[in-house]
Amino acid sequence: MQIEFPDHRPVFNYEDLTIEFAVVVNGRSIDCAVSAEALEDHFGAYSAGADDLLHAFEHGRTDIHALTREYLTMGLSGPVLLRSGHFRWVREARRQAARR
Template sequence: MEIDFPHFTPVYNADDISIEFLAQVDGKHMLCAISAEALEDHFGATSCNVDELTKAFEANRSVIEQMAAQYLRLCHGTPVLLRSGHFRWATPRPT
């Protein structure tokens, strides 16, 4: 499975209170997201304010994308929503 992360601007999703970003899995775009809680618990966001979440995502994008790649492989390329527990119990491995 080939996974890449095009450098598109992340988007805030108010319904899930998350930051969404794109992965490319075997040439197909796949939506991924990380919860506000995960960004606050593990990446320094000080609130669920859109600007804070986006800043925390951008500052830690490579680690977040590594974790998303792990779960994309585990879930056979289906969409991924990373939550706080994903980072609490697992360490990102190089892709």
Template sequence: MHIHFPQERPEYCARDLVIAFPAEIGGERVQCAITAEALEDHFGAASLREDDLIAAFDTHRYPIEQAARRLLDEVGARPVMLHSGYFRFCD
């Protein structure tokens, strides 16, 4: 399965406290997201503010996308959510 992550600006979702970013699998877009908690716990986000979460995502985009890739390999072309607990055990 070929998974590609377009280099688009991630989207902040205040209601769910996540940063969403797209993946493309076989030309089909699939939404991926990482929780604010995961960004604080594992990627140095200074706070839950949108600017801090986006900055942490941008700084650590590659390892976040690689984690999403591992999940997408497992579940196929379905949306994935990266929680803090996933990063405790994925490495």
């Protein structure tokens, strides 16, 4: 499975309070987004305002892309919406793996 993250600017979706970003899987565009709550809880967004969320997305881009890749490789064909709980799940899984 070939997963690419084109160098396109993320977009603030006012209706859903998400940041949408580009992902191409095997040549097909997939809708992906991360919630305002996730950006506030895990990437330092100060508010649900567009500028704060976009700044937090840029700060957490590597982790956001990594989790998106993980979900897509599990067989999800899209769309992907990452919420705060998804990032908590990853952190807890890493914590448990470190204990072993």
